Amino acid sequence: MTANLVQQRADRRAWLGLTIVLCLVALVAMDGSVLYLAMPSITSAITPSTDQALWILDIYGFVVASFLITFGTVGDRYGRLRLLVIGSIVFGVGSVGAAFSTTPEMLIAFRALMGLGGATLLPSGLAIISNLFHDAKQRAQAIGIFAATFAAGFVVGPILGGVLLNHYSWGSVFLINIPIVVLFLAFAPVLLREVRTSNPGRVDALSVALSSVGILLAVYSVKSAAAHGFSLTQAVTGVLGIATLWWFVSRQRTLEYPLVDFKLFHDRVFTIAILTGTVTLVAWSAASYLTGVYLQSVLGYGILTAAMAALPGAFVLTGACIGANVVVERVGKKTAFVASLFFMAVGLLILLLTSVTGGVWVFIASTVVASVGYGFSFSLVAETAVAAVPMERAGSAGALAEMSNELGNALGISLLGSLAAVCFRLLGPDVAGTLDETLDTPGLAAGTIADAEQAFVTGMHVAIGVASLILFTLGFLALRWLPRSAPEEARETEGAEAV
Incomplete structure (x- = not known):
């Protein structure tokens, strides 16, 4: 042996x-x-x-x-x-x-x-x-x-x-x-x-085309609305994208070897895990992009200084990833999972304290708090998704967990980045479509620059606020839907015996 x-x-x-x-x-x-x-x-x-x-x-x-x-x-x-x-x-x-x-x-x-x-x-x-x-x-x-x-x-x-x-x-x-x-x-x-x-099954070429085209058409519609406002072409593109994605979903239910097995989403635990994987990266990517512009173009920090400001959060995230299993053993998977969502939501809320005149320490505090949640989430999502389904479907569950991260990373900038862009277009000085384009315009008055910076910060706050609200909502759903694990049941039993 x-x-x-x-x-x-x-x-x-x-x-x-x-x-x-x-x-x-x-x-x-x-x-x-x-x-x-x-x-x-x-x-x-x-x-x-x-x-x-x-x-x-x-x-x-x-x-x-x-x-x-x-x-x-x-x-x-x-x-x-x-x-x-x-x-x-x-x-x-x-x-x-x-x-x-x-x-x-x-x-x-x-x-x-x-x-x-x-x-x-x-x-x-x-x-x-x-x-x-x-x-x-x-x-x-x-x-x-x-x-x-x-x-x-x-x-x-x-x-x-x-x-x-x-x-x-x-x-x-x-x-x-x-x-x-x-x-x-x-x-x-x-x-x-x-x-x-x-016996891998065959690749359904039509499903590949439907998923890719549907996603790109829908996102193009959102981006077009953010950059240029609503129009007939933009609306038609969005409807075509949604219809194509609906066709893709319907087709998967009839295939022997679907690209995405949507039956897995009948399990609430699996659904929460995949939603968390997506929303985590939606929030993270949008916040990283918007705060990167904020630190450089609003506060005036150099690229290297802006990068160094992100280091404390990076160290915390790495530690949270490494220590997630120890935390789960002590408090249980459900508690750790729910805590990850609330840490991210609170961390993003801290960003609402940033302003045109200062906020680098607010940024650092925000990334440190949110990174605890990011680290736990990255470690728990795939494991939770795979554990929620039968062993023979574990491969599909793992692939969906990975896809949720990549899709969330792109959606964060597309949806929340577009939301911030809409706010800038509505509130800004109407010189150009983005803050950096505006600041690169020669001969701007000081008041115009101040208005552009304030419009960007307001748009960033709106996008970050929406992301935080989504995370809080998902946290409460996880609190209700996820089953208790052994450590949590043991603590509840000990509490009942003490009474």
Whole structure:
């Protein structure tokens, strides 16, 4: 028996394989957030319009979310390692193209190509890691490291971007990907094994098209309304997007191998987990983007200073990710899950104390409090979603949990970023569509600049307030719907016996 246990435990090659996959995972996560501090520099360099700036930020996340489950099925059929290699090459090519883009349209196109490559990396990477570790405890540890790396990548992205932009041009935030992609391509064939399943099912091409087109049409409608106001074209586009998504949902219910198994949402616990994964990233991405502009364009801090202001929150988030399992063992999963939502909601509310004249310490306090919730959420969402469904559907549940993070990251900027943009357009001095465009206009009077800054801060407060309200609502739903875990039941029993 001892020999078998020893044989099951991972060797050095497995841990090196994990490390090389985690490098790609970190890249995918960082590229979802690395532009938050870079947007003022990009706006000055290639002058995108309001809606183009929003597309530059979130087309990556939408492409990743749209194709995540699709490429999970493709990898099962044709091989995870093969798809991982192809995806990393596509990701690298997109990074080089993005770094040297000279127009907003070019940057949007290459960001979309990066998203296409990134969509292959997460599901294939997780499957390969699971196959590297045969010991159950080590496999759980490796998957936990995978989740923590993904979460840390989101947080490190803006900070890394700030450091690079302090010394180099904005294209450097993309070129940093190339050495890691080259490193992966050199060592992956040696350290990793091919993984595929014997009965993966077929990929429904129509479902892929419906989901991608539906999401993009609906988001385009929201962005168009934010940048230019409501119009007939904008309304028709939105209706077509919603109708396409409805067709997609209806089709999934009739397929033997659906891209998204919506039957999983019949379980309330699973639904809460997926909603939390989405809303967490909605709040985080919107707050990161808006506060990045606030620190630089309103308070006047340099890129590096703005990046350093985010460090305390990053440290807290990392600690929360690592310590989440210890907290769950002591207080129970339900308590930790609900607490994560309330920590995020309260942390965002603190941002409402920011003003045009000051607020960097308010920002730091906000990120520290909210990061406790972010860390717990990143650690608990996938585990809760998978535990809520039968074992044979665990793969679908895990893929949906990953997709919820990527979709939330894109939706945060699209929906809440657009809401802030609408407020700026309605309350601002009507010089340009965004604060940075306005401030770049020559010959502005001091009063016009003050009005533009105040309009932006008001829009930021409205968007952050909406995000906080959503988190509070979801927290109360989780408090009602999630079942109690063993530690919570034990505490209740002890309390009853004491009485």
